[in-house]
Amino acid sequence: MKNQIPFSTTKEINKNINHRQIVFFGAGNIAEKTNRIFLNSNKAFIVDNSSNLWGDKQFNLSVKKPNNINNNKKKYFIIICTTSFSEVSEQLIKYGYKQTLDFAVSPILNDLRSIDDLEKLERKLIFTSGSPKKQDSKSGGGIYLMEVEGSSWKYSKKISGNCYGLIKFGNNYISVDSEIGVFEFDKNFKILRSKKLPKYSRGHGIHYNDFRSEFYVVCSYLDAILILDKKFKVKNKIQISKKINYEKAPHHHCNDCVSYKNSCYVSMFSKSGNWKLDSFDGAIMEIDLIQKKTVSTLAENLWMPHNPKIINGAFYVLDSLKGNLKGNNFNTIGSFPAFTRGLAHDGSFFYVGQSRNRNFSKNIGINNNTSIDAGITIFDEEKKISRFLQVSSKISEIHSIEIYE
Helix, strand or coil: CCCCEECCCCCHHHHHCCCEEEEECCHHHHHHHHHCCCCCCCEEEEEEECCHHCCCCCCCEEEHHHHHCCCCCHHHHEEEEEEEEEHHHHHHHHHCCCCCCCCCCCHHHHHHHHHHHCCEEEEEEEEEEECCCCCCCCCCCCEEEEEECCCCCEEEEEECCCEEEEEEEEEEEEEEEECCCEEEEECCCCEEEECCCCCCCCCCEEEEEEEEEEEEEEECCCCEEEEEECCCCCEEEEEECCCHHHHHHCCCEEEEEEECEEEEEEEEEECCCCCEEEECCCEEEEEEECEEEEEEEEEEEECCEEEECCCCEEEEEHHHHHCCCCCCCEEEEEECEEEEEEEEECCCCCEEEEEECCCCCHHHHEEECCCCCCCCEEECCCCCEEEEECCCCCCCCCCCECCCC
């Protein structure tokens, strides 16, 4: 693994200078701007790897060869003023300097810190796909492992199937498959147990409630959630509405859920039950698990929402057709040019799944550019920057994402 880049604030650099003279590594505009930040500090000179600049003067400082600072950390503190900070950091370490204590990257380049964090990220993810089942390890539906290793990433299918919901459960994982039903698998992707769901239920999202020790499986064909015990046995069913009883067909397209104590929050395409008529009155409805009925609307005016989550004590949801991540009292905190489905958070970044948008014509006039690619976007909510990890077009659907630990 490469050495950690010593990005620092002006305050941190001033603290570490310790009466030494400052040397700027890298001539030019960045060094000049950095000089203005440290206007009252004692500067010695500039060094640069370009021999064409040796002997030049910039803002009254001479440009010298880098060997002038070799093994001289007691006298000089180095501020890197070039976008080649990775290479220069390694060069300074060879000269005997220690990161942060003896050298740092100019605060002018701190925007690159966030880019560097994204580009050097190492993370493993599990994602599900409900695409048609195929034997190929890089196409079709199933459970996939994605390994992000800095600037590169790879992925492979570990379990074949039509998989939708996915949750972490203890040291294992639980998913919902259209054929197998609910199943648990370990870190080696060995299926430990499974139980079929009722016929024609189309199990989708799943969540486990620690407070009540039960699972909730959202079934889009039933307009209902099924309540399962820890052995996956169906204990009860709660209908979203009574419409399905009259017309014998689903109306709400409920798909995912999250629960907290005695409430279960279910995302659906249509609160009124008219999404097949292009009525996009998507919502998150609250189900009272004691009364076993819907009692309130948590969020509405959503377009095909998925993946409601409680992260750090706050609600988040994907407004899928519009490509928005909603949080902070359901305000848009991130926008993506795609059909977003699949959401995870690792404490620093969001991981947002992107599926091929089959309904892009409904978005014309709302989004001016809709991607048809599938993959996972790593999103920094604070800096509002992202990185996209594309997968094969043969994996057109991503449904759920979990951090693989």
